[in-house]
Amino acid sequence: MERWLKRGADLGGIALADKKVRETVEGILSDVAERGDAAVRELSIQFDKWDRESYRLTEQEIEACLSQLSKRDLDDIAFAQSQVRNFARHQRSAIQDIEVETLPGVVLGHKNIPIQSAGCYVPGGKYPLLASAHMSVITAKVAGVPRIVTSAPPFQGKPAPAIVAAQHLAGADEVYCLGGIQAVAAMALGTQSITPVDMLVGPGNAFVAEAKRQLFGRVGIDLFAGPTETLVIADDSVDGEICATDLLGQAEHGPDSPAILLTTSEALARDTMREIDRLLQILPTAAIARQAWEGHGAVIVVDSADEMVAVANRLAFEHVQVMTADPDYFLAHMVNYGALFLGPRTNVAFGDKVIGTNHTLPTKQAARYTGGLWVGKFLKTCTYQKVLTDEASNLIGSYCSRLCALEGFVGHGEQANIRVRRYGGGNVAYGGAAAFQTEAAATPI
Numbered sequence: 001m002e003r004w005l006k007r008g009a010d011l012g013g014i015a016l017a018d019k020k021v022r023e024t025v026e027g028i029l030s031d032v033a034e035r036g037d038a039a040v041r042e043l044s045i046q047f048d049k050w051d052r053e054s055y056r057l058t059e060q061e062i063e064a065c066l067s068q069l070s071k072r073d074l075d076d077i078a079f080a081q082s083q084v085r086n087f088a089r090h091q092r093s094a095i096q097d098i099e100v101e102t103l104p105g106v107v108l109g110h111k112n113i114p115i116q117s118a119g120c121y122v123p124g125g126k127y128p129l130l131a132s133a134h135m136s137v138i139t140a141k142v143a144g145v146p147r148i149v150t151s152a153p154p155f156q157g158k159p160a161p162a163i164v165a166a167q168h169l170a171g172a173d174e175v176y177c178l179g180g181i182q183a184v185a186a187m188a189l190g191t192q193s194i195t196p197v198d199m200l201v202g203p204g205n206a207f208v209a210e211a212k213r214q215l216f217g218r219v220g221i222d223l224f225a226g227p228t229e230t231l232v233i234a235d236d237s238v239d240g241e242i243c244a245t246d247l248l249g250q251a252e253h254g255p256d257s258p259a260i261l262l263t264t265s266e267a268l269a270r271d272t273m274r275e276i277d278r279l280l281q282i283l284p285t286a287a288i289a290r291q292a293w294e295g296h297g298a299v300i301v302v303d304s305a306d307e308m309v310a311v312a313n314r315l316a317f318e319h320v321q322v323m324t325a326d327p328d329y330f331l332a333h334m335v336n337y338g339a340l341f342l343g344p345r346t347n348v349a350f351g352d353k354v355i356g357t358n359h360t361l362p363t364k365q366a367a368r369y370t371g372g373l374w375v376g377k378f379l380k381t382c383t384y385q386k387v388l389t390d391e392a393s394n395l396i397g398s399y400c401s402r403l404c405a406l407e408g409f410v411g412h413g414e415q416a417n418i419r420v421r422r423y424g425g426g427n428v429a430y431g432g433a434a435a436f437q438t439e440a441a442a443t444p445i
Helices: 011-035 037-048 059-067 071-093 131-143 161-170 180-189 206-215 240-251 266-279 286-296 305-315 328-333 348-353 390-407 410-424
Strands: 003-006 098-103 106-114 117-121 147-152 174-177 199-201 230-234 259-263 297-301 319-323 339-342 379-387
Touching: 003 266, 011 037, 011 180, 011 206, 037 180, 059 161, 071 131, 071 161, 098 390, 117 131, 117 180, 131 147, 131 161, 147 161, 147 180, 161 174, 174 180, 180 199, 180 206, 230 240, 230 305, 240 259, 240 266, 240 286, 240 319, 240 348, 259 266, 259 286, 259 305, 266 297, 286 297, 305 328, 319 328, 319 348, 328 339, 339 348, 379 390, 390 410
Parallel strands: 117 147, 117 199, 147 174, 230 259, 230 319, 259 297, 319 339
Antiparallel strands: 003 297, 098 106, 106 379
């Protein structure tokens, strides 16, 4: 039986907030599309208090940012990037082009072709989230994307040195200090000074996520995303302190970040809630984390591991951290999640920052139909076909002719019929259907 000891915000309030975001984004995208650089500059001044003639950072500015970081800082960034790059390369090696002869003389195949340009948004308004540069730029680079553009907002009135370093060291071709809807719009729509990209990737606040949603179709996007979500699945093999720490560790992302504990132990549930109250007294980011916990936190108690799987699959959360006696049970049985973090020795922060898996993940139940950002998101799997013999063209053509006639597509049928006539010597009337051919040659190989 499923029991909720705590619930988050009401859905009506969330829907109203989403409506306001949609309307704001629609107006700004229209403005950027119409006025280009002028609109981008006005929006940057309005929202970020940041005014420049050009928002692209020069090589000298990038080097100046790198010089502000210690060797230890740069080494740590390099370590994190090497983990992301290594895993991305393993993923890329698993994606193969194919070519196969499916019937005698019929060759089908596909090629995995990189998109030609990507715009990578790196959030940094509240915190300089340099890890997002690793996740997007390096992954695109490993996929073979030839032009990679990055944009991040100013931090405390200037480019954030750590973000700029991460963007540059990851291999970005163009680095912009520009935030919010205006950054996403400029990269997707293009302006007088920014050439548009083919795809947008990267996390962001509700306005950035909505801008990507509205731009989808004009450009590709990695996924539909909302506020960070964390589900901790735990039993009495762990204690309330570690559960509370991991919930609040993600709740600090923003005041609208859902954090849920799902457990078979009511004692652990109540211990976790007490620990959350205690930690909120000492956590430096408690002002944000408390809003998230009070407005969007929840505690659910169920009776069995099977029920935990069922609830977790229904929630389809972005991050699912499993701290139970048998975490691999959830790896075997869960189907809806952005990423799993199995066992108490790992946690969402490892995935966010350094371990090598990608932290750009689906939210708002999008995990029901997509995974997160990875090398494959930057590749188009494009098919091709070759017919090598007259016999094969005649065989496929006769089937195609009759199927087109069945649908009433005369023009399509004539594409088949002309090949039956030329390569098979068939006597097919214009707009007619080819005679039945022998089955012997139609066996796949």
